Amino acid sequence: MAVDKILEVKDLNISFDTFAGEVHAIRGVNFDLHKGETLAIVGESGSGKSVTSRAIMRLLANNARITNGDILFKGKNLLNKSEKEMQSIRGKDIAMIFQDPMTSLDPTMNIGNQVAESLRKHKKVSKTEALERALDLLNLVGIPNAEKRLKNYPHQFSGGQRQRIVIAIALICYPEILIADEPTTALDVTIQAQIIELMKDIQQKIKTSIIFITHDLGVVANVADRVAVMYGGRIVEIGTSDEIFYNPQHPYTWGLLSSMPTLETKEEKLYAIPGSPPDLLDPPTGDAFYPRNRYAMEIDTIEAPPFFKVSPTHYAATWLLAPGAPKVTPPLEIVKRQEEYKKKFA
Structure with missing residues (x-):
C-alpha cells in the first residue's frame, strides 16, 4: 500500500447551533487517508x-x-x-455515495443523463462522449442490458440497481477520493455483499482512495485496510483492520465487537452496550464513554485520555493503556480474538 497522504484531517471541531444550545458534534478529530487505501469509520448513530x-x-x-x-x-x-472552488472539486476529485439511493437520484431525469451529467460539467466533453462513458460505467457496476436502459428512470430499477447507479455517478470522473456514507444500509445482505465486492473491484481498477462510513463492523472486515472507531464526536481507536478486529484496546471497541453476531454465536441474546451515547449539548469533561464503561476508573470522570501507542499503526484513547493502569480482563469474545491475533501475528 502506498504511504502517500492524499487527505489529512487535523484537530477538526464542528458545532451545531440548535434551539436547545450548541451541540459539540465533532471534538478534535484527526486522521489521514493514503493513496489507494480504504479507511472505514465506524461507530453508533x-x-x-x-x-x-x-x-x-x-x-x-x-x-x-x-x-x-x-x-x-x-x-x-x-x-x-x-464555494465555487469546492464545486469544481466535488464530483471530480472527491465524490460521495450517499446512504439512500431513492433520494440521491432525480426521478425526472433518465439514468444515462444523470450518470453523464457530472462528466459533462467537469470535463467539458460532448453529450455523445459523456453517454458513451456513462454506458461504460453502468456496465462496470453491473447494470444488466445497460445500453437499453440508458433512457430508463430511477423508478424502473430495483434498490440494489439504484445503488449501483449512484456508485456509477460518483465514479464517472474517476475521483481520487470516494466517500461512501453507509452505502449498503438500505439493501438486503446478499446485495450488500455484491456492492462491497463491486467497490473493491472498482477501487483496484481506478486506484481511488475510499472513506467507508458504517455502523456495521461485519461489513468493515471485508472492505477496510484501516479502521477508525468513533464515539461521542471523537476517534477513540484507530489501526489496521486486523488490529481493530483481533487486538482491540478500547472498551467501546470491545463492546461493538462483542455485540456483533458470528457463525459461532450460540446465545439467544446478543451483548448490548449498556446506557446511551453522551449528550453533546453538554459533553462530559472526562472520557465520554465512562458512564457506559464497566472498566472505568476515577480518572475517566475527570480527564479525557490521550492516544496511547499500541503499535506503529495502532492507537487507542483509553486510560487502561496508561503506565500503571490496572490490568483488566476484556470480555470473553475479545480474549478469544486477542489470542487468535497472537497466534496469527506472532
Whole structure:
C-alpha cells in the first residue's frame, strides 16, 4: 500500500447551533487517508461519522460551524476554498455515495443523463462522449442490458440497481477520493455483499482512495485496510483492520465487537452496550464513554485520555493503556480474538 497522504484531517471541531444550545458534534478529530487505501469509520448513530464526511465535502447544514481544524487535500486546505472552488472539486476529485439511493437520484431525469451529467460539467466533453462513458460505467457496476436502459428512470430499477447507479455517478470522473456514507444500509445482505465486492473491484481498477462510513463492523472486515472507531464526536481507536478486529484496546471497541453476531454465536441474546451515547449539548469533561464503561476508573470522570501507542499503526484513547493502569480482563469474545491475533501475528 502506498504511504502517500492524499487527505489529512487535523484537530477538526464542528458545532451545531440548535434551539436547545450548541451541540459539540465533532471534538478534535484527526486522521489521514493514503493513496489507494480504504479507511472505514465506524461507530453508533450520532457518533459523528457522517458529519465528518460531509465536512470534507463542505456539505454541512446551515446551522453547522467548523470551529477549528484543517482538512488538507493534497496539501491544500479545503476549508479555505470558496464555494465555487469546492464545486469544481466535488464530483471530480472527491465524490460521495450517499446512504439512500431513492433520494440521491432525480426521478425526472433518465439514468444515462444523470450518470453523464457530472462528466459533462467537469470535463467539458460532448453529450455523445459523456453517454458513451456513462454506458461504460453502468456496465462496470453491473447494470444488466445497460445500453437499453440508458433512457430508463430511477423508478424502473430495483434498490440494489439504484445503488449501483449512484456508485456509477460518483465514479464517472474517476475521483481520487470516494466517500461512501453507509452505502449498503438500505439493501438486503446478499446485495450488500455484491456492492462491497463491486467497490473493491472498482477501487483496484481506478486506484481511488475510499472513506467507508458504517455502523456495521461485519461489513468493515471485508472492505477496510484501516479502521477508525468513533464515539461521542471523537476517534477513540484507530489501526489496521486486523488490529481493530483481533487486538482491540478500547472498551467501546470491545463492546461493538462483542455485540456483533458470528457463525459461532450460540446465545439467544446478543451483548448490548449498556446506557446511551453522551449528550453533546453538554459533553462530559472526562472520557465520554465512562458512564457506559464497566472498566472505568476515577480518572475517566475527570480527564479525557490521550492516544496511547499500541503499535506503529495502532492507537487507542483509553486510560487502561496508561503506565500503571490496572490490568483488566476484556470480555470473553475479545480474549478469544486477542489470542487468535497472537497466534496469527506472532
